[in-house]
Every structure is written in structure tokens, then in C-alpha cells.
Amino acid sequence: MSGLMICDITDHLPVFALFDINVKTKKIIKEPVYKRLRNEKTMNALNNDLSRQNWNSVYREKDVDIAYKCFLEIFRSLYNKNCPIYKFKNKFAKCPWLTAGLQNACKKKNNLYKKFLKQRTRESEQRYKSYKNKLTEITRYSKKVYFNNLLNENKYNVKRVWEILNNIIKNGTKKRTYPDYFTDEKGQSYDINEAANGLNNYFVNVGPELAAEIPKCKTSKDNNPPIERIPHSIFLSDVNENELISIVNNFKSKNSKDCEDIDMKVVKKVIHSVAKPLIYICNLSLQTGRFPNQMQIAKVIPIYKSGDKHQFTNYRPVSLLPQFSKILEKIFNDKLALFIEKYNIINENQYGFRENRSTSLAIIDAVEEITNALDKKKYTAGIFIDLKKAFDTLNHDILLDKLEVYGIRGLALTWVKSYLTGRKQFVKIDEYTSETKEISCGVPQGSILGPLLFNIYINDIFNVSKLMKLILFADDTNIFYSTDNQRELIKVVNTELNNIKLWMDYNKLSLNLNKTKVMFFGNYNTNKEPSIVINNVLIERVTEIKFLGVFIDDKLSWKPHIRHIQTKVSKSISIVNKSKHILGYNSRYLLYCSLILPYFTYCIEIWGNNYKSSLHSLFLLQKRAVRVVHKAGYLDHTNNLFYQSRLLKLHDLVDFYTAQLLYRASWKLLPSNIQKQFLENEGGYRLRGCRNFKIKLIRTTKKSFCVSVCGTKLWNSLSNELKQCSNIQIFKKMYKET
Numbered sequence: 001m002s003g004l005m006i007c008d009i010t011d012h013l014p015v016f017a018l019f020d021i022n023v024k025t026k027k028i029i030k031e032p033v034y035k036r037l038r039n040e041k042t043m044n045a046l047n048n049d050l051s052r053q054n055w056n057s058v059y060r061e062k063d064v065d066i067a068y069k070c071f072l073e074i075f076r077s078l079y080n081k082n083c084p085i086y087k088f089k090n091k092f093a094k095c096p097w098l099t100a101g102l103q104n105a106c107k108k109k110n111n112l113y114k115k116f117l118k119q120r121t122r123e124s125e126q127r128y129k130s131y132k133n134k135l136t137e138i139t140r141y142s143k144k145v146y147f148n149n150l151l152n153e154n155k156y157n158v159k160r161v162w163e164i165l166n167n168i169i170k171n172g173t174k175k176r177t178y179p180d181y182f183t184d185e186k187g188q189s190y191d192i193n194e195a196a197n198g199l200n201n202y203f204v205n206v207g208p209e210l211a212a213e214i215p216k217c218k219t220s221k222d223n224n225p226p227i228e229r230i231p232h233s234i235f236l237s238d239v240n241e242n243e244l245i246s247i248v249n250n251f252k253s254k255n256s257k258d259c260e261d262i263d264m265k266v267v268k269k270v271i272h273s274v275a276k277p278l279i280y281i282c283n284l285s286l287q288t289g290r291f292p293n294q295m296q297i298a299k300v301i302p303i304y305k306s307g308d309k310h311q312f313t314n315y316r317p318v319s320l321l322p323q324f325s326k327i328l329e330k331i332f333n334d335k336l337a338l339f340i341e342k343y344n345i346i347n348e349n350q351y352g353f354r355e356n357r358s359t360s361l362a363i364i365d366a367v368e369e370i371t372n373a374l375d376k377k378k379y380t381a382g383i384f385i386d387l388k389k390a391f392d393t394l395n396h397d398i399l400l401d402k403l404e405v406y407g408i409r410g411l412a413l414t415w416v417k418s419y420l421t422g423r424k425q426f427v428k429i430d431e432y433t434s435e436t437k438e439i440s441c442g443v444p445q446g447s448i449l450g451p452l453l454f455n456i457y458i459n460d461i462f463n464v465s466k467l468m469k470l471i472l473f474a475d476d477t478n479i480f481y482s483t484d485n486q487r488e489l490i491k492v493v494n495t496e497l498n499n500i501k502l503w504m505d506y507n508k509l510s511l512n513l514n515k516t517k518v519m520f521f522g523n524y525n526t527n528k529e530p531s532i533v534i535n536n537v538l539i540e541r542v543t544e545i546k547f548l549g550v551f552i553d554d555k556l557s558w559k560p561h562i563r564h565i566q567t568k569v570s571k572s573i574s575i576v577n578k579s580k581h582i583l584g585y586n587s588r589y590l591l592y593c594s595l596i597l598p599y600f601t602y603c604i605e606i607w608g609n610n611y612k613s614s615l616h617s618l619f620l621l622q623k624r625a626v627r628v629v630h631k632a633g634y635l636d637h638t639n640n641l642f643y644q645s646r647l648l649k650l651h652d653l654v655d656f657y658t659a660q661l662l663y664r665a666s667w668k669l670l671p672s673n674i675q676k677q678f679l680e681n682e683g684g685y686r687l688r689g690c691r692n693f694k695i696k697l698i699r700t701t702k703k704s705f706c707v708s709v710c711g712t713k714l715w716n717s718l719s720n721e722l723k724q725c726s727n728i729q730i731f732k733k734m735y736k737e738t
Contacts, residue, residue, distance in 0.1 A: 046082040072294060109132055116128045161591070182195045192432065202313075206389060223500075227463070251264050259299045303318050329448040340456070353451035363603055366382070369469055384518075393441060393442060396441060400416065403456060454474060468481045559614065569622075609658065609705045609707060615650060656736070658711045658714055691723045692715070
């Protein structure tokens with residue numbers, strides 16, 4: 001059927017045609033969303049039921065496995081009763097700022113439009129347009145308030161802030177999706193149904209297979225020196241209710257659910273109601289030296305890294321451990337950490353997962369070592385070692401032997417053995433769940449105790465070389481050696497590195513020689529390329545490398561790191577700028593502090609003490625960011641904007657963070673390696689320059705930019721009132737006011 005349309009749209013009458021065709025349209029079926037009914041009312045009901053519960057079935061058990069099983073069954077039944085899972089359907093789910101009132105208003109707007117189409121009068125048209133415009137204005141305001149509140153609630157969670165921003169800019173969050181099929185290292189294909197089992201097999205076997213490839217070696221005093229035995233032994237005292245509640249309250253309120261569908265938010269809400277049975281279970285575990293079996297099951301979510309999405313090797317596992325197991329782990333971890341610090345078991349040059357230590361202190365230690373050598377006209381070699389999945393290849397028997405030598409004996413050692421052995425995991429991909437598999441080696445990924453156990457495991461590597469300086473942050477191993485003779489440098493480094501390689505082989509740590517790099521500092525003779533060889537493999541020489549999050553170059557100019565910051569900050573400014581139309585000033589200020597400021601402040605006391613010309617490009621970026629926060633024009637002056645926001649300019653940030661480090665040095669709160677860089681002025685008289693540090697005599701410009709030199713000058717220029725602040729918080733407040 002065809003014809004002409006009587007229409008005044010164009011000068012000619014439009015031609016139309018109708019075709020009767022049978023096309024089967026694919027109906028989009030929305031998968032139902034299942035959620036737990038969790039609100040203030042249901043959580044109060046759960047709390048009431050738990051507080052009234054009789055826990056005698058738990059208390060009469062002397063076997064920790066049975067006691068925890070009884071507790072979990074009771075908790076699970078009451079949780080399911082009060083917070084049941086229900087099918088969730090909401091067509092406004094993508095627009096959570098649309099309240100029930102606004103949803104009704106949208107329906108009314110649609111009805112007014114239908115009425116206008118029927119009546120076609122000016123009055124009905126005006127009524128519809130007026131209502132629509134008012135509704136649009138209110139909806140925009142509601143959306144603005146919703147995102148501002150959401151950002152404020154998540155201001156300490158940078159990952160969540162990025163998700164919220166993506167939601168604003170892209171008008172909806174992108175759900176994580178997996179490909180239709182996967183392939184393993186051997187090329188075997190798996191469809192989405194089988195992928196969960198395939199990925200679980202890969203994650204479980206990657207550690208043992210890597211450990212099996214490590215060659216067996218004969219040990220000697222050079223490559224595996226004996227560990228000095230600690231005569232003292234750890235004692236596991238019972239935990240009380242206040243300790244347990246304090247531990248739980250200090251956990252982050254995360255939404256990630258474990259294998260029992262429980263998250264930490266729930267535990268924190270009900271902890272007062274379940275504290276007594278949990279105390280009984282935790283103390284029973286410590287008294288019997290057994291870790292409950294049901295606390296050893298981890299739910300693993302595969303997270304895509306980079307590369308081909310179909311390859312198993314391009315996914316990393318994120319383990320979600322049982323929430324109640326984290327409490328017991330934290331109790332033991334605190335007792336173990338206290339024992340280790342009391343007897344100085346961990347080497348001073350280990351900076352990872354230790355109180356009052358950080359990546360910035362590790363980098364300061366390395367930079368001071370290098371610049372001290374340069375100032376004495378010495379050459380320095382820096383070897384940046386890469387370990388393959390170090391936490392996964394850790395050998396349980398070797399770890400237990402080391403723990404016994406370090407004083408973790410008796411019930412404590414039995415407890416650690418029980419904690420490590422018999423652990424299981426399963427992989428979950430969307431609605432598909434794999435079989436449960438046992439883990440035979442390594443420390444639990446995502447655990448609280450794992451990092452501390454790894455620190456103990458790798459601690460005796462410092463005994464292998466007395467000539468080289470090792471700086472460790474968890475499995476990030478960095479080695480430095482300085483001398484005034486180039487030939488000696490190469491000879492010593494090669495000898496010592498091969499001894500370290502043998503130590504790693506014996507301890508089942510896999511050295512990735514292809515990713516291990518060497519860098520030379522100083523006026524090294526470039527006519528002859530120096531050869532650093534480990535196990536007959538030539539180590540690549542580089543002129544810049546990422547070292548604990550900071551790009552370091554062989555000239556210590558920090559230019560690569562400054563370029564890195566420029567790239568990251570420019571991206572963040574662009575994103576904040578795109579979302580500024582929907583966000584208020586407070587939210588834009590929050591985004592500056594969450595997404596832009598951390599790039600400027602990370603290790604700024606190290607790379608920020610530099611030539612002003614080197615930092616000028618970053619200062620221009622900072623001014624651009626402040627203009628976005630205030631919605632100011634491109635050429636507007638920023639002095640008033642900085643003052644109104646109470647924000648520090650870049651050069652003030654450098655001094656602020658440098659002064660904080662010197663404050664810690666004045667109270668002797670730094671690791672001994674760094675503390676010795678700051679020597680107090682000697683003299684028996686309390687003169688005006690009390691609490692001042694000695695200014696070093698230096699030769700090179702590189703050394704003058706070190707925090708031990710420029711920081712000392714800054715500190716000595718501060719008032720005595722500022723230096724004598726009783727704590728760091730008062731010091732920071734007073735410093736900003738000066």
C-alpha cells in the first residue's frame with residue numbers, strides 16, 4: 001500500500017509506503033535483581049533477636065569448630081529471618097534521586113500531556129508546559145542534592161568517588177562484564193558456565209606450579225646464613241569484650257559480602273549483641289591453637305587487569321574472607337605485632353605493613369643513601385627486584401620453622417599452622433559458582449595476618465649480604481651498593497646478587513629476571529656498558545623506574561615523576577570540570593581533596609624540594625584546578641581563591657609536609673636509618689635555637705635538595721612555640737595558621 005501525504009512540511013507532497021513483514025523482535029527480558037531487605041527496622045529486629053538469643057549451645061562446646069558452627073547457624077537463621085532476600089523491581093533504579101513524590105509527579109506530567117493531546121487547547125498546553133518546567137527544575141535540584149550527599153558519604157573512599165563521577169558524566173555506571181568464553185595458558189577454551197572452575201583451578205595452582213619451577217639449591221653460610229634464635233616466647237592472653245568491640249569498630253564499613261552473604265556493615269551493627277559468643281570462640285581458638293575450619297573458606301571475585309579479556313592470566317583474584325574470621329585474625333595479628341616490635345625481630349629496613357612506617361620513609365632512606373654516596377664522589381648501583389607472586393609461593397614449612405626460631409612457639413605456632421593449612425576457596429562469576437578447592441601454599445590473599453607473616457618470612461634476607469643496603473616494602477625488594485671504584489661496584493653487585501638469588505631459590509621465592517632492573521647513579525663511565533648478571537641472565541639497565549609509586553631517574557631530577565603527576569592531575573581536572581554543573585561548591589572542593597590533591601602530596605617532601613622552574617608546570621595545574629572548584633574564569637586570579645578555600649599552594653605544601661617529617665624527627669619518631677640523618681645541636685645551654693638540628697656540610701646540589709638538608713633549614717627557621725607542640729595535630733594546625 002502506498003500513497004501521498006497531505007502535509008505542508010515541504011513544497012511537495014511526501015510519498016509513503018506500507019509493507020507487511022513478519023519480523024520477530026527479540027524481547028528484552030530483564031533479569032530479576034535479588035536483594036536483602038536491610039533497613040533500620042529490619043536491623044533493629046535482628047539486633048533484638050540476637051540479644052535475646054540463648055548461646056548455651058555455643059558455650060558448652062570445647063571444640064572450636066563445633067562452637068563456631070553452632071554460632072554461625074544461629075546467626076544465619078536469624079539474619080535470613082529478619083533480613084530476607086526478595087526480588088527487587090524498580091524502573092527508576094537508574095535514577096535513584098527520583099523520590100516517590102517525584103515519581104508520582106512524573107506520572108501526573110504524563111497525564112497532563114495526554115490530556116493536552118486530546119483537547120489541543122492553549123490552556124491545556126500552558127498547564128502541561130508550566131508543570132513540566134517546574135518538575136524539571138525540581139528534578140535537577142534533587143539530582144544535585146543526591147550526588148552531593150553521595151560524594152560526602154564516600155569522601156574517604158576514592159574508588160567509590162570515581163564510580164560516582166563516572167555515573168554523573170556517563171549518565172550511568174558501567175557494570176562489570178565478563179566475556180562469553182575464556183582460555184587458559186594451554187589454549188583450552190571454557191564457556192562462561194565452566195569459566196568459574198577454570199579460573200579457580202588457575203588461581204589455586206599458580207603458586208604451587210611456580211614454586212615447583214624454582215630450582216633446588218645447596219645452602220651455605222653465604223646464601224642462607226643461620227637466623228639468630230630469640231630466647232623469648234610469645235604468650236597468647238585472652239581477649240575481653242571491650243577489645244573485641246574496638247577491633248570491629250575500627251574495621252572499614254565495606255559492602256563486599258563473604259561466602260555467608262555477610263558484610264562488615266552488618267557485623268558492626270550487631271556486634272554488641274554477639275560480642276559474648278564471639279569472645280568465647282576467639283579465646284577458645286587461642287587456648288586450643290586451632291583456627292575454625294569454616295573461617296577458612298574464601299569467595300574469590302576475578303578482576304580484569306589488562307590485555308586479552310579471554311585469558312585467565314589477565315585476571316587477578318580478589319578474596320573475600322569471612323567477616324568473623326577477620327576479627328580473630330586481627331586479635332592474633334595485634335598480639336604477634338606487639339611481640340615482634342618488643343624484641344625488634346623485624347629488620348629496620350623493612351617498611352611495609354608496620355606502624356609509623358610508609359612508602360615515603362622507604363624512599364627517603366634510599367634517596368639519602370644515594371645522595372650521600374654522590375656527595376662523596378662515589379658510584380651507586382640500584383637493583384630493583386621483581387618477585388613473581390611472592391605471597392602465593394610462600395612455603396608453609398619454611399615459614400613455621402622461621403616462626404619457631406623467632407619465638408612463636410607452642411600454642412601460637414600450632415595456631416598459625418592451623419590457620420595456614422586446609423584453606424579453601426571458590427570463584428564466583430556473576431551467578432556462576434565454582435567448586436571449592438584447597439590451597440596448598442602461600443598466605444591468604446586479602447588477609448589481615450598475611451602481610452605480617454610475609455615480613456617474618458623474608459626477614460632473614462638481610463643476613464645474606466653485609467655489603468649491600470636492602471630496602472623492603474612487603475615483596476618490593478630494592479638493593480643499593482656504593483663504592484668509589486667502578487670495577488669493584490660491578491664485581492661486588494654480581495657476587496652478592498647471585499647469593500641473594502640462591503637464598504630466594506631456597507625460600508621458594510621466584511625472581512622475575514626479565515622485570516628486574518638496574519640503575520646507576522653518579523658520573524658512571526658510559527663508554528663500557530656495565531654488565532649485571534644473575535643466573536647467567538643479563539639484567540636490563542634503565543635510566544628511570546617506578547619505585548614505590550614514585551618515578552625515580554638516574555639524575556634524581558624527578559622530571560619523570562612530575563610528568564606523571566601532570567598526566568594524572570590533568571585527567572582528574574577534566575573529569576571534575578565535566579561534572580561541575582551538577583555539583584555544588586562543597587562537592588567540588590571534596591573532589592579536589594580526593595582526586596587531585598593526593599597526586600600533589602604523595603611523597604612531596606622528597607620530589608617537591610626541587611628547582612622552582614621544575615615545579616612551575618604543576619603549580620599552573622593546581623591553579624587551574626582551584627578555578628574549577630570555584631567555577632572561576634580561565635584568567636581569574638587565584639590568590640583570593642586559595643585564601644577562601646583555605647588551600648595551600650604547591651610550594652607551601654612542600655614546606656608543610658617537610659615540616660611534619662622534621663617534627664617527627666625532633667620527637668625521635670622516625671626509623672633509626674632516617675633518624676640518624678637529623679642530629680641535634682650539641683651544648684648544655686638552653687639557647688634560642690633549642691631543638692634545632694645541625695646543618696650538614698654538603699658538596700652537591702642533589703644533596704642540598706634532600707629532606708635532611710633543606711628540611712633541617714626549614715625546621716631551624718620555625719618558632720620555638722611551633723617546635724614544642726605536644727602532638728602532630730596541634731603542630732599541623734598551628735603551622736597552617738602561621
